[in-house]
Amino acid sequence: MSLLIRSSYVSHLNHFQFLPRNSKSSSFPDQIPSRFSFVSSFNHNPFSNLVYKRNPTMQSASSMAVKSSLIDPDGGELVELVVPESQIELKKAESESMPKVKLTQIDLEWVHVISEGWASPLKGFMREDEYLQSLHFNSLRLKDGSFVNMSLPIVLAIDDDTKEQIGSSRNVALVSPQGDIIGSLRSVEIYKHNKEERIARTWGTTSPGLPYVEEYINPSENWLIGGDLEVFQTIKYNDGLDHYRLSPKQLRVEFDNRKADAVFAFQLRNPVHNGHALLMNDTRKRLLEMGYKNPVLLLHPLGGFTKADDVPLDVRMEQHSKVLEDGVLDPETTIVSIFPSPMHYAGPTEVQWHAKARINAGANFYIVGRDPAGMGHPTEKRDLYDPDHGKKVLSMAPGLEKLNILPFRVAAYDTVEKKMAFFDPSRAKEFLFISGTKMRTYARTGENPPDGFMCPSGWNVLVKYYESLQESETSAKQPAVVAA
Amino acid sequence: MSLLIRSSYVSHLNHFQFLPRNSKSSSFPDQIPSRFSFVSSFNHNPFSNLVYKRNPTMQSASSMAVKSSLIDPDGGELVELVVPESQIELKKAESESMPKVKLTQIDLEWVHVISEGWASPLKGFMREDEYLQSLHFNSLRLKDGSFVNMSLPIVLAIDDDTKEQIGSSRNVALVSPQGDIIGSLRSVEIYKHNKEERIARTWGTTSPGLPYVEEYINPSENWLIGGDLEVFQTIKYNDGLDHYRLSPKQLRVEFDNRKADAVFAFQLRNPVHNGHALLMNDTRKRLLEMGYKNPVLLLHPLGGFTKADDVPLDVRMEQHSKVLEDGVLDPETTIVSIFPSPMHYAGPTEVQWHAKARINAGANFYIVGRDPAGMGHPTEKRDLYDPDHGKKVLSMAPGLEKLNILPFRVAAYDTVEKKMAFFDPSRAKEFLFISGTKMRTYARTGENPPDGFMCPSGWNVLVKYYESLQESETSAKQPAVVAA
Numbered sequence: 001m002s003l004l005i006r007s008s009y010v011s012h013l014n015h016f017q018f019l020p021r022n023s024k025s026s027s028f029p030d031q032i033p034s035r036f037s038f039v040s041s042f043n044h045n046p047f048s049n050l051v052y053k054r055n056p057t058m059q060s061a062s063s064m065a066v067k068s069s070l071i072d073p074d075g076g077e078l079v080e081l082v083v084p085e086s087q088i089e090l091k092k093a094e095s096e097s098m099p100k101v102k103l104t105q106i107d108l109e110w111v112h113v114i115s116e117g118w119a120s121p122l123k124g125f126m127r128e129d130e131y132l133q134s135l136h137f138n139s140l141r142l143k144d145g146s147f148v149n150m151s152l153p154i155v156l157a158i159d160d161d162t163k164e165q166i167g168s169s170r171n172v173a174l175v176s177p178q179g180d181i182i183g184s185l186r187s188v189e190i191y192k193h194n195k196e197e198r199i200a201r202t203w204g205t206t207s208p209g210l211p212y213v214e215e216y217i218n219p220s221e222n223w224l225i226g227g228d229l230e231v232f233q234t235i236k237y238n239d240g241l242d243h244y245r246l247s248p249k250q251l252r253v254e255f256d257n258r259k260a261d262a263v264f265a266f267q268l269r270n271p272v273h274n275g276h277a278l279l280m281n282d283t284r285k286r287l288l289e290m291g292y293k294n295p296v297l298l299l300h301p302l303g304g305f306t307k308a309d310d311v312p313l314d315v316r317m318e319q320h321s322k323v324l325e326d327g328v329l330d331p332e333t334t335i336v337s338i339f340p341s342p343m344h345y346a347g348p349t350e351v352q353w354h355a356k357a358r359i360n361a362g363a364n365f366y367i368v369g370r371d372p373a374g375m376g377h378p379t380e381k382r383d384l385y386d387p388d389h390g391k392k393v394l395s396m397a398p399g400l401e402k403l404n405i406l407p408f409r410v411a412a413y414d415t416v417e418k419k420m421a422f423f424d425p426s427r428a429k430e431f432l433f434i435s436g437t438k439m440r441t442y443a444r445t446g447e448n449p450p451d452g453f454m455c456p457s458g459w460n461v462l463v464k465y466y467e468s469l470q471e472s473e474t475s476a477k478q479p480a481v482v483a484a
Numbered sequence: 485m486s487l488l489i490r491s492s493y494v495s496h497l498n499h500f501q502f503l504p505r506n507s508k509s510s511s512f513p514d515q516i517p518s519r520f521s522f523v524s525s526f527n528h529n530p531f532s533n534l535v536y537k538r539n540p541t542m543q544s545a546s547s548m549a550v551k552s553s554l555i556d557p558d559g560g561e562l563v564e565l566v567v568p569e570s571q572i573e574l575k576k577a578e579s580e581s582m583p584k585v586k587l588t589q590i591d592l593e594w595v596h597v598i599s600e601g602w603a604s605p606l607k608g609f610m611r612e613d614e615y616l617q618s619l620h621f622n623s624l625r626l627k628d629g630s631f632v633n634m635s636l637p638i639v640l641a642i643d644d645d646t647k648e649q650i651g652s653s654r655n656v657a658l659v660s661p662q663g664d665i666i667g668s669l670r671s672v673e674i675y676k677h678n679k680e681e682r683i684a685r686t687w688g689t690t691s692p693g694l695p696y697v698e699e700y701i702n703p704s705e706n707w708l709i710g711g712d713l714e715v716f717q718t719i720k721y722n723d724g725l726d727h728y729r730l731s732p733k734q735l736r737v738e739f740d741n742r743k744a745d746a747v748f749a750f751q752l753r754n755p756v757h758n759g760h761a762l763l764m765n766d767t768r769k770r771l772l773e774m775g776y777k778n779p780v781l782l783l784h785p786l787g788g789f790t791k792a793d794d795v796p797l798d799v800r801m802e803q804h805s806k807v808l809e810d811g812v813l814d815p816e817t818t819i820v821s822i823f824p825s826p827m828h829y830a831g832p833t834e835v836q837w838h839a840k841a842r843i844n845a846g847a848n849f850y851i852v853g854r855d856p857a858g859m860g861h862p863t864e865k866r867d868l869y870d871p872d873h874g875k876k877v878l879s880m881a882p883g884l885e886k887l888n889i890l891p892f893r894v895a896a897y898d899t900v901e902k903k904m905a906f907f908d909p910s911r912a913k914e915f916l917f918i919s920g921t922k923m924r925t926y927a928r929t930g931e932n933p934p935d936g937f938m939c940p941s942g943w944n945v946l947v948k949y950y951e952s953l954q955e956s957e958t959s960a961k962q963p964a965v966v967a968a
Contacts, residue, residue: 197688204681206690
C-alpha cells in the first residue's frame with residue numbers, strides 16, 4: 001500500500017452507497033452523506049454484503065472449527081496444519097526416512113502462511129490443478145461449485161536432483177534453511193515450473209527487476225511440488241517479534257474476546273503516518289455511525305519478504321507501537337499483528353490475496369487504497385499498475401463477495417491546518433502530497449517533515465533507522481583491517 | 485489445434501467416466517468401456533453436465549430470443565446487434581455526425597464476432613470493468629451473480645488523436661478498412677491500453693514473435709474504447725466463402741432443422757487428415773452408444789486472422805469440402821461452417837474462447853486435443869504452452885460448466901494397418917506421428933504422405949496450394965520487367 005494516499009478515484013465508485021447496519025437496503029442510500037464509499041465485493045449487488053451477519057450460513061459440521069461470528073473462513077473451516085502434540089514424535093521419526101526438500105526463507109514463510117490457514121481452504125503447496133486455476137482464474141472452485149479467491153500461486157520449487165531423489169515416493173520431509181526437518185508434504189505431485197508463464201500471468205510483465213522474481217523465482221528450479229502440508233510446530237522466527245504473529249485462529253479469538261462486531265483490516269508495509277491514521281479513525285467513526293457498537297481495527301503489517309528499500313519489519317513494528325503509545329491510534333480498539341506472507345509487489349493480483357487472507361483472519365471489512373501492492377515499473381518511468389486497478393479488480397474478484405471493500409479517500413498534508421486531512425479539491429494548492437520516496441528522503445537527510453505528518457516519537461524511529469543505515473554504509477566503505 | 489494428435493494425456497483424466505444419456509450417474513461408470521473420456525467442464529462434478537437437457541432452465545422471457553433445445557447461449561439470450569431494417573437509414577444518417585473510429589481488418593473481424601453473438605452476453609467492445617475481469621479472471625460476472633466465460637479481451641484500440649476527436653461524445657461511428665461506416669459504438673468509455681500487461685496476462689509471455697501481438701497489438705495505440713455495438717448489416721467478406729459463415733442463430737436453426745439431439749464442435753485451423761476424421765467419426769459413434777439418436781458434427785474452421793505459415797482459409801475450405809465429398813466425413817451428419825474469430829495462438833487462454841463461442845452457436849459437446857491454440861515458443865526451442873494445460877484449464881474454467889468437454893485420444897499413422905488409428909502403446913514402434921510441419925514439408929516437396937493419411941482429393945488441394953506458392957515465390961524472384 002502506497003504511503004501516498006491521493007487523487008480522485010472515489011468519484012467513479014459513487015454508485016456504491018453507504019448502508020447502515022440492519023437498515024432496509026433500498027431506502028437508505030440517498031439519505032446518508034458519505035465521506036467514503038463502501039463497496040461490496042461485487043458491484044452488481046452493492047448491498048448484499050453490507051448486512052451484518054450474526055448467523056453465518058456456511059458453518060461447517062465440525063465442532064473443532066474456529067469461527068468468529070463476523071465472517072466465515074474460506075471453505076467454511078479454518079485450515080490448521082500443526083501436528084497434534086501426541087503425534088509429533090511419531091511424525092518426526094517417520095519424516096526422517098522420507099526424501100528431503102530443502103526450503104528457502106521465503107518457502108518457510110509460505111509454510112507458515114499455509115499451516116495457519118491464511119490461505120484456507122488450501123491445505124498445502126499447490127498441486128497443478130490448483131496452480132492452473134490460480135494462474136488463470138485467480139480463484140479455486142470448491143466441490144460444492146462455489147469459488148474461493150486464490151490469486152497468487154502458492155508453490156514450492158525443486159530442482160532435478162531433488163525430483164530424482166523423490167522418485168515415486170508419496171511423501172517428502174521439509175527441511176528449514178537452518179537444516180531442521182519442520183514438517184512434511186504428503187501425497188505429493190511434481191509438475192513443470194514454467195517460470196516465464198508464472199511471472200507473466202502473476203505480474204502482467206516479465207520485465208527484469210521485480211523484487212520477488214529476482215529474489216526467489218529466477219533462482220528457483222524447473223519443477224514444482226504440491227501436496228498436503230503438516231508442520232511439527234508453529235513457525236517461529238525468534239526475532240523478538242513472534243508475540244506479534246497471531247494466527248488467524250488467535251485473531252478470531254481476540255476479536256471475540258474484545259466483543260468486536262466489525263473488524264476492519266488495514267494492510268501495510270510502510271510506517272504509519274497521520275494520513276493513514278486519519279483514514280483508520282474515520283473508518284471507525286463511519287462504522288459506528290452505521291450502527292456497529294464496537295468496530296475493531298486490525299493494523300496488519302506484512303512481515304514476510306519485502307524489497308531492499310522498504311523499511312524493515314522490526315523498525316516498522318517499533319514505529320507502529322509509538323503511534324499507538326502516542327494515542328494517534330486507540331489501543332483499545334486496535335489490534336496490531338504481523339501478517340506472515342512474503343510480498344510479491346504484484347498489484348491487482350496480490351491485493352486479492354491480501355484481502356482473502358484477512359477473511360480467514362476474521363476481518364469483514366478491508367480497506368484498499370491507491371495502487372495496492374504496487375510499485376514503479378522496474379524499467380520504465382511509470383507505475384507498474386494503473387493505480388485504480390487494484391481497487392477495481394478487488395471489487396470484482398471471484399470469492400470475495402462476503403468481504404466489504406472500503407476504498408479510501410485521499411489524504412494529504414493540509415498546509416493551512418498543518419495536519420493530514422482529506423484532500424479538498426476546491427483548495428488543491430493548499431495540500432502537499434508526501435510520497436514514500438519523499439518521506440524516506442526526509443528521514444535519510446535528517447530533515448523534519450511538516451508538523452503533523454507523523455507523531456514525533458514514530459518519526460524518531462525512522463530517523464534512527466536511517467542514521468544507523470548510513471553509519472553501517474560508512475563503515476562498510478572503510479578499508480578492511482583484518483585480512484582473510 | 486495441432487495436426488499432431490498424440491501422447492498419453494488421457495491417463496490422468498481417467499476419473500472422468502463415460503456416461504450414457506439418461507442413465508443414473510452413480511451406477512454406470514465402471515461398467516462401460518470407454519475409448520475416450522468425457523470430461524464435464526469441472527472435474528469436481530463430472531456427471532452433472534452429461535445429462536441431456538431437453539428443457540433448459542435458463543430461458544429468457546423474450547420470445548425473440550434464439551434458442552436451441554440443446555444448450556443455452558451465455559447470459560440466456562443470444563446477442564444480435566444488427567440494426568433492424570426499418571431503422572438502418574436513420575441510424576446511418578445519425579452516424580454521419582459522430583466522431584469516427586477507423587477499424588483494422590482484425591477489428592472488423594471482432595465486430596463480426598460480437599454482432600452475431602459469438603461472445604454473448606457481450607454487447608460491444610469491452611469497457612474497462614469487462615476488460616479487467618477478462619484479463620484477471622477469464623470470466624465475467626452477470627447481474628445474477630453467475631459467471632460466463634470470457635477469456636480473451638475483446639477490445640478496440642484508438643490513438644491519441646481519435647481520443648481527442650471523440651472528446652466527450654457519447655457515441656462514435658465505426659469505419660471499415662474500406663472507408664464505409666458500418667455501425668456505431670454507443671455510450672463509449674475510453675481507458676488506458678497497457679499493452680505489456682494485456683500481452684503478459686493473455687499469452688503468459690511477452691516474447692517477441694507472437695503473431696497476433698506483432699500483427700495487431702504492437703502497432704495499436706495507447707487507448708481502448710468500449711461501448712455498445714450496433715452494425716448496419718451482417719459483416720460480409722465477398723470472398724466466395726460467405727455462404728459458409730453461418731451465425732450462431734443460423735447454426736441453431738440448422739441444428740434444429742436436422743433434429744440434432746447432440747452437437748459436437750471441432751475447432752480447427754488446419755487441413756483435416758484421417759486422424760481427425762477417425763476421431764470425429766468415433767465421437768459420433770460414442771454419442772450414439774450413449775443413446776443420442778442424431779449427433780451432429782459442427783466442423784468449424786477458424787476464419788479470421790491466422791499466422792502467415794498456416795494454410796489460408798480458402799484452401800482449407802476446399803480441402804474440407806473434398807473430405808466430405810470423399811465420404812471421409814458424412815455430409816448427412818456434418819455441418820461445415822466458418823468461425824469468424826481471429827486467432828490469438830494463446831493456448832489455454834484462447835481455447836476457453838473457442839469453447840465458449842461454440843456454446844453460443846448451440847454446440848453442447850466440444851472436442852479438445854493436444855496443445856489447443858498453441859504454437860512453438862517464438863524464441864525458445866519448446867512448445868509455448870504445456871500441451872496438456874489447454875485441456876486442463878478448459879475442464880476447470882468458470883462459465884463452461886454446461887459444456888461437455890471431450891478430450892481426444894491419440895491418433896497416429898499405423899504402418900502395419902496402413903491407416904490413421906488410435907495409438908496403441910503396446911506396439912508403439914509401428915506408429916508414425918506426422919506433425920503439421922512434416923505434413924507441410926510433404927506437400928511442399930510434392931512427396932506423398934503414407935497411404936491413408938489423408939484422402940487423395942484433399943491432399944491434392946494442399947499440393948496445388950504449395951505449388952502455387954512456389955510459383956509465386958519464383959516469379960517474385962524474377963527481375964521486374966516493367967519499370968515504375
